[in-house]
Amino acid sequence: MTDTTPSPARSRAYRNVTVLVLAQAFLGSQMPMIFTIGGLAGQSLAANACLATLPISLIVLGSMLSATPLSALMQRFGRRAGFLAGATGGALGGVIGAIGLYHQSFELFLLGSFLTGIYMSAQGFYRFAAADTASEDFRPKAISYVMAGGLVSAVIGPQLVKATAQSFVIPFLGTYLAVIGINVIGALLFAFLDIPKPEAPKADAPRGRTRWELITTPRIAVAVICAMVSYALMNLVMTSTPLAVVGCGFSEGDAADVVTAHVLAMFAPSFFTGHLIARFGVERIVAAGLVILAGAGAVALEGVDLGNFFGALILLGLGWNFGFIGATTMLAGAHTTEERGRMQGLNDLLVFGGVTFASLASGGLMNCSGGSPVEGWSAVNMAMAPFLVLAAGALVWLMLRPDDDKQAA
Numbered sequence: 001m002t003d004t005t006p007s008p009a010r011s012r013a014y015r016n017v018t019v020l021v022l023a024q025a026f027l028g029s030q031m032p033m034i035f036t037i038g039g040l041a042g043q044s045l046a047a048n049a050c051l052a053t054l055p056i057s058l059i060v061l062g063s064m065l066s067a068t069p070l071s072a073l074m075q076r077f078g079r080r081a082g083f084l085a086g087a088t089g090g091a092l093g094g095v096i097g098a099i100g101l102y103h104q105s106f107e108l109f110l111l112g113s114f115l116t117g118i119y120m121s122a123q124g125f126y127r128f129a130a131a132d133t134a135s136e137d138f139r140p141k142a143i144s145y146v147m148a149g150g151l152v153s154a155v156i157g158p159q160l161v162k163a164t165a166q167s168f169v170i171p172f173l174g175t176y177l178a179v180i181g182i183n184v185i186g187a188l189l190f191a192f193l194d195i196p197k198p199e200a201p202k203a204d205a206p207r208g209r210t211r212w213e214l215i216t217t218p219r220i221a222v223a224v225i226c227a228m229v230s231y232a233l234m235n236l237v238m239t240s241t242p243l244a245v246v247g248c249g250f251s252e253g254d255a256a257d258v259v260t261a262h263v264l265a266m267f268a269p270s271f272f273t274g275h276l277i278a279r280f281g282v283e284r285i286v287a288a289g290l291v292i293l294a295g296a297g298a299v300a301l302e303g304v305d306l307g308n309f310f311g312a313l314i315l316l317g318l319g320w321n322f323g324f325i326g327a328t329t330m331l332a333g334a335h336t337t338e339e340r341g342r343m344q345g346l347n348d349l350l351v352f353g354g355v356t357f358a359s360l361a362s363g364g365l366m367n368c369s370g371g372s373p374v375e376g377w378s379a380v381n382m383a384m385a386p387f388l389v390l391a392a393g394a395l396v397w398l399m400l401r402p403d404d405d406k407q408a409a
Contacts (some may be wrong), residue, residue: 012194013133017142019193020126023083023147025156027186028123030090032157034116036060039243039363040173042254045106053363055113056239060359062089062117062316063124070121071345078197079129080190084124087187089115094179101173107255119183121284121348127325128344131332132195137278140329144274147325150267157263158256163330164171165252198341208339211346220343222398223330226286228351229391230323232358233293233384237300237316238262239362240380241309247373248304258309265317273325282330283399289323290392293337293384300381304374312381 035056043052066089074082097112099105127143134142164174214220241262242255277285296315302308335343365383366376 004231009133010135010138013135013138013142016133016193016195017130017145019189020130020146021149023186023189024123024126024146025152027087027090027119027182028153029156029160030116030182031120031123032154032263033161033175033179034113035174035238036158036161036242037175038113038255039239040246040255041101041109042106042363043243044171045100045109047106050364050368051106052243052367053239053359054262054363055110056235057360058110058113058350058355059093059120060235060356061119062114063121064117064349064356066118066121067124067348067352068345070118070125071341071348074125075198075341079125079195080193080388082125083122083129083193084187086119086125087183089118089122091180091183092231093117093119094176098173098176098180101176103171116179121352123347124352125344127328128332128340129193129195129301136333139332140277140282141274143271143328143332144272144325146270147273147321148267148270149265150270154260154263154267158260161256162253167211171246180187198337208336208342211342214335214339214343215350216345217334218335218398218401220331223327223334223392224347224350225394226290227324227327227331227347227389228354229387230286230289230327231351232354233387234266234316234324235355236358236362236365236383237239237296237380238313239359240366240377241313243363243366244304244373244377244380245306245309247347248374248377250306250309254306258306258313261310262317265314266320267317269318269321270325273321274329276322277326277329282326283395285322286326286330287392287395288386289319289326290320290395292319292322294388295319297381297384301378304377309336365398 038055039053042055043049046054070082070085073085093112093116096115097109100109100112104282105207126146130142130146131139160178161175164178165172167174215224241258243260245255246252273285292315296312296319299308299315300312331347361383362380365379370376
């Protein structure tokens with residue numbers, strides 16, 4: 001965080017970014033934990049192997065459905081209230097998931113996964129909260145720094161999986177107990193958050209654009225499309241990865257290591273993504289992200305050695321970082337303060353709608369589209385192509401628009 005002379009506003013922005021970085025690091029560690037074991041646990045509980053990734057899909061569905069209510073809650077009561085609601089959802093999800101594992105109930109496990117989605121949705125708002133008190137120049141860096149907090153979660157989460165997955169007779173029960181503790185302890189961080197509660201709009205205050213007007217604004221539409229594709233494709237491949245790694249003869253520990261490398265690649269570039277956006281422009285960084293995502297699919301299709309898994313998942317994380325942070329920055333600068341709650345909730349509803357579809361499709365493609373894990377893994381990665389073409393086409397269309405149209409957008 002490099003900037004000029006101290007001021008109360010700048011100090012507040014730095015303090016909030018610090019809290020959100022810690023939250024991303026500690027509370028965020030539950031997501032790589034659950035994404036590492038969710039499909040494996042689902043595979044052990046589900047009667048049909050095609051439903052193995054349904055728990056992951058329910059997490060994303062819960063995130064999608066809670067995005068708009070959480071956004072409205074934050075708009076009315078402030079960010080702290082929304083983030084505490086998210087941690088509460090994560091703790092309840094851990095409790096019910098643990099009960100489901102104990103009783104070998106796939107239905108209870110799915111319910112716990114759905115509630116975990118409330119936390120996942122709240123975590124998605126950390127990046128927007130970082131921008132709330134940041135200056136225009138500091139905004140892309142603030143978003144990047146908060147996302148960079150995921151570096152620590154990338155280490156904590158998978159290592160906790162290794163330590164807890166087989167710590168009880170019932171596999172993965174210890175991991176879900178650890179998730180409960182993470183949410184209870186991590187919620188204390190938000191006592192230090194200092195983001196003013198939005199003022200209630202006055203009768204004569206500008207209302208801003210409607211949701212339809214917002215989503216049909218070219219720059220906003222392209223930002224949402226690129227965010228959807230970047231996040232959905234990352235989830236499509238990551239959800240199947242533990243199943244593919246174990247299915248190809250490697251261990252659960254190997255799967256956790258691959259996920260660690262992937263999550264590190266997701267967040268490590270965040271230290272400089274904001275600087276790259278400021279230097280080269282957000283459109284070019286999003287475009288680079290889409291190209292790198294395509295490269296991840298190409299590496300995955302070359303083979304199923306452990307090195308291929310590591311290479312593909314590292315590129316997948318890097319592509320997600322550039323594509324998603326770039327799209328978030330593009331969106332943050334395209335709406336007004338009074339439109340914030342409306343647009344951010346709509347954005348995450350659409351993004352996680354796409355991610356829900358991707359995570360559900362992931363299990364079907366992996367387990368039910370071929371006669372072997374290798375064929376399933378190939379199907380997962382080939383499915384990326386049409387969506388990358390869609391996002392790239394939308395981005396090129398925006399970049400070719402006349403300058404005056406871009407500014408109006």
